Amino acid sequence: MDAHIWKVQYKFLRRLHPKKNWHWISKRYFKPDKTGQSNNNWILTDPITNNQLKKVSWIPIKRHVLIKYDYSPFNKNLKDYFEKRDIKEFDRNNVAYRQKLAKKQKYICSLCSKSIADRAEGLEIHHKIPRIKGGSNEYKNLELVHISCHLEYHKVFPARADILNKSQLGSVKKYIKRKKIIGLI
Structure with a gap:
């Protein structure tokens, strides 16, 4: 999923700045992770507010726990x-x-x-x-x-x-x- 999001980001930024080279775009929009969750230096960052796009791989998986077979909410x-x-x-x-x-x-x-x-x-x-x-x-x-x-x-x-x-x-x-x-x- 992160790879797909990366491709979409790349296309969007190229379309947003058609006359700028990739070095300029990457310097402006990609910064190191400020949350400490990753050592990744390529996190999409808003140049004005410094908000960063979270990676899907950072979100923990939470499993749904089934109700035990003999348990009833009416008990x-x-x-x-x-x-x-x-x-x-x-x-x-x-x-x-x-x-x-x-x-x-x-x-x-x-x-x-x-x-x-x-x-x-x-x-x-x-x-x-x-x-x-x-x-x-x-x-x-x-x-x-x-x-x-x-x-x-x-x-x-x-x-x-x-x-x-x-x-x-x-x-x-x-x-x-x-x-x-x-x-x-």
Whole structure:
């Protein structure tokens, strides 16, 4: 795969600079690896931002682990096994900032106290203090919640409303949990 990408890069750079020789092109676009993953001096590098194209061979292969033949997700004794599996899957399929938020919350939705790693529902990022009220995009002000929980929360307390105190927040969480148990959201 890397050989194919190299050919495509070569053709593209030749087409991009038709009047320049290969020595000039290679000096401008190819630099040594800055990440330390390789001793390769021919890594395509953006001359302005210095971002480098990663090689396919640098990406580790992660095998899919099959569920054991006598295990069932409906068996309550194996709940921990399937939660660990879901967490691994969540970490593999999400970007770093979502992983960091999920780990901070112990993979639990802060509004309904259910798992956010089970992929049963989409997730959104909720600002504890709304940005309109002076909240920031820092990790300490963010939490990962289910879409339905987020919609229900803002249905009861719009972002432009006053900031909630702890007792109001607790009552909203109980309200959302009750609706989720009943199946209304």
